[in-house]
Amino acid sequence: MARLAIVSTYNENCGNASYTHVLKTGFSEFVDVDVLPLDLFLLQRKGSAFTRAGDAHIRAMAATLRTYDYVNIQFEAGLFGRTVADVRRRIGWLIEAAPNLILTMHRVDVDSTSRWHAAWLAIRARSFKPWKRRAGSKRYVDLYRGIIEQVGREAKHKNAWIKVHTKRERRIITDIYQMPHCFDYPLAFLTPEERDAAWAQSDMASFHERNGFGPHDKIVGLFGYISEYKGIETAVQALLELPPEYKLVFFGSHHPQSIQAHSAVHPFIDKLIKLVDEVVSSVDARERGDSRVRAVGKPIESLDEAGRVMPVPATVSPPPRLSARVRFVGNLPDAEFIEALRLSDAVVLPYIEVGQSMSGVIVLGMEAGAKLVCANNHSFAETRRYFGDTFLGFDIGNYVELAQKVQHAAAQPERSTMREARDQAYARYNIAGSIKAQLDHFQHVAEKNPHV
Structure with missing residues (x-):
């Protein structure tokens, strides 16, 4: 042979x-x-x-x-x-x-x-x-x-x-x-048998319990290595537009090649942590009916009828930090990675345009039955040339549209993620x-x- x-x-x-x-x-x-x-x-x-x-x-x-x-x-x-x-x-x-x-x-x-x-x-x-x-x-x-x-x-x-x-x-x-x-x-990636096994996964309760999620949490998944070109800031901003049960979850870590000697934290990881830690969710505040919160969630003074500043009552507490709605799961074995793709309520790929070739995550997500929401960059446009309209799109950086598409994906029945179109695409490629x-x-x- x-x-x-x-x-x-x-x-x-x-x-x-x-x-x-x-x-x-x-x-x-x-x-x-x-x-x-x-x-x-x-x-x-x-x-x-x-x-x-x-x-x-x-x-x-x-x-x-x-x-x-x-x-x-x-x-x-x-x-x-x-x-x-x-x-x-x-x-x-x-x-x-x-x-x-x-x-x-x-x-x-x-x-x-x-x-x-x-x-x-x-x-x-x-x-x-x-x-x-x-x-x-x-x-x-x-x-x-x-x-x-x-x-x-x-x-x-x-x-x-x-x-x-x-x-x-x-x-x-x-x-x-x-x-x-x-x-x-x-x-x-997946053989027909592996693909069928992935689509058959439906034990959401076990998936939530094993990964430390609450029974009513909505999982918005980011997958693969954490890199600047992946538009993570857009996903964080979109989280502010979503109800509090939505959690942004990182299934992955920074790339091993990005490890730097004598560096306490990778610069982009440091930037990401600060972004997550400093931004406070105005959405959570609005859910409690607190109108005295800016878009970034900070309390502001009220004015009386004469235009004088009124102090914020001591009973008004600031809304929780966004970090309470962000989880870092880390790297997973292939089988658990596929399960997370399949069972996340939405899988977001908010990548900016950097001349990237085809993404492995988007293809594996389509094969595994993920509810994909992807930025309209050239890489994903090329993906559509093979696989057609088998995932949702949004304009790069438009976090409002991303939030809307995430809610749309999460609301779809578990097995209705464009199954027929994906079956046809899989038969070809x-x-x-x-x-x-x-x-x-x-x-x-x-x-x-x-x-x-």
């Missing part, structure tokens, strides 16, 4: 590692599969000693790849090194060594800001930040271009392809970078179809494996 090597993280707290487990299971029906795990201990640390050790690790992996029939590299830049130069050098060795290659690119950027525009923004802002941001972005644009061009050169003398998860990224590679050896297929598409591009001979 043909042998396939998958180069990726594995058995790590990482989205790529979870996706690789799904791929290994799917491919194993047709070929012998080995995962060659990236050693993040060596690859993600600074210093000449770690650079040399990381290079040796990748060189040894490249030598091993030459013994396989097929190679799939799961490429995300941060997994291969701390500098662009390290990443480019190491991924280059692997691409060159793979005899029959599919390079899965989880992100592809194209230069969209000229030097002159960046300079103008810097002058207008009286800050070097726009210029530095453009320079940093340009380094990664050049990295992706170099990788794409190398695969194009390799494709002239061996079977080599790039796989992406959106039609937009395929067009960037084929139309902008002029490399035709590219195909797209959306992310996919699923993990079996993803495996089949990749085997076809590997030029896998189906006659040797009649199940394909």
Whole structure:
């Protein structure tokens, strides 16, 4: 039987590692599969000693790849090194060594800001930040271009392809970078049996008790790593517009790669805690009929008929802090993660636009029967091109609309989360179809494996 090597993280707290487990299971029906795990201990640390050790690790992996029939590299830049130069050098060795290659690119950027525009923004802002941001972005644009061009050169003398998860990224590679050896297929995770099991979950009482929620709590779930681009501030603001039984719950933590030495708290986590701790819910105050509360929930003075300030009566207590309605559950095993997606009253993805490829959370949420409410960014627009109207949308940053859509989702019967539309989408795009598409591009001979 043909042998396939998958180069990726594995058995790590990482989205790529979870996706690789799904791929290994799917491919194993047709070929012998080995995962060659990236050693993040060596690859993600600074210093000449770690650079040399990381290079040796990748060189040894490249030598091993030459013994396989097929190679799939799961490429995300941060997994291969701390500098662009390290990443480019190491991924280059692997691409060159793979005899029959599919390079899965989880992100592809194209230069969209000229030097002159960046300079103008810097002058207008009286800050070097726009210029530095453009320079940093340009380094990664050049990295992706170099990788794409190398695969194009390799494709002239061996079977080599790039796989992406959106039609937009395929067009960037084929139309902008002029490399035709590219195909797209959306992310996919659950087998039909796993999907049916997820949709069958309905024990809300047990889910609430196990996670410390009250029986009447409404769970608004945020899933995955806590990052700035995920628009968490919008979700916090939306919570102020919702009745007090609604709780904002984080199923996840900050990314392991964001851990900083000698830092008591990650800057964004610190910002988030302060936001949650300082904002007081005016909604709770309004529920008690207290009209002397500002939008941020702080008591204000009343005026008498003559316009004189009247003191706030001692019996008026400030409404509870928003932190009473926010929960941090942390990371969960895959089965519990899927259960939380399924049983949350609403799953919100308020992501801002940062050029992200397809989100794994939105696809897994659709497969698991989650009540999804997602920002109208380009990534989720690309998702609709495959899956259609299978989730609710709202304009980026519009926390009032988000609150309205959350209540709409929460009010829907448990099993009416666009089931028919999602069934149709799943029939078109699923993990079996993803495996089949990749085997076809590997030029896998189906006659040797009649199940394909």
